[in-house]
């Protein structure tokens with residue numbers, strides 16, 4: 001059985017579901033909607049914050065391992081270990097915030113990923129303490145054990161990001177699936193006033209909202225994890241009309257699909273609209 005089969009088993013295992021549910025709920029309650037949560041998700045960056053911070057930690061620790069192997073300056077190694085530990089804290093905060101709003105299968109893998117990384121953090125902290133106490137030999141051993149745990153964490157993080165598509169933009173394909181130019185969508189008279197509905201254009205579902213004579217059209221599958229936006233709530237956020245995804249609360253501005261609040265970090269593809277004389281609503285992808 002290979003590592004992917006083992007990870008697939010973790011995805012399907014229900015054994016840890018109770019603690020996972022409890023921790024995810026506590027995280028969501030603790031880090032409620034607002035600026036801090038948006039920052040931890042990476043909304044201001046336009047992409048998740050956790051991966052670059054985690055990469056920084058692992059990079060510092062990997063560099064320390066190389067210096068350990070060649071028996072380099074102990075002060076340089078301590079500085080690298082301390083830098084990895086310092087960046088691990090915000091990386092963990094960002095990661096657990098993202099994790100708290102994932103699908104159950106993703107949370108199972110993410111839970112083991114977090115345990116592996118916390119083990120690495122503990123081992124590196126112990127290693128640094130031993131080195132400061134003058135025990136370089138045992139400090140080195142703990143560091144190598146920490147690198148093993150961090151490598152396992154990294155492997156599971158890759159599985160989560162690439163195979164399970166946590167953190168990916170789930171609306172990215174829209175621009176590739178809609179041919180250039182204007183497309184007939186539906187009769188304008190078929191659209192209810194003030195209530196979003198979904199309409200299909202070729203291979204993709206669209207969120208369509210008519211308010212009076214104005215029509216807003218966005219991709220319907222949320223960029224976070226593909227939730228159905230047409231089932232979401234309409235709200236006004238600082239005077240701007242927005243839609244809130246029904247799955248995890250990502251909030252998109254109706255005017256252009258940009259993100260007002262995460263967990264989504266990528267904007268929702270939006271469409272220009274026009275109505276033909278015979279009442280047919282036409283759409284084309286908005287230029288960004």
Ligand code: FES
Nearest residue numbers: 222225227245248
């Ligand atoms: S699918 Fe998660 S917020 Fe939309």
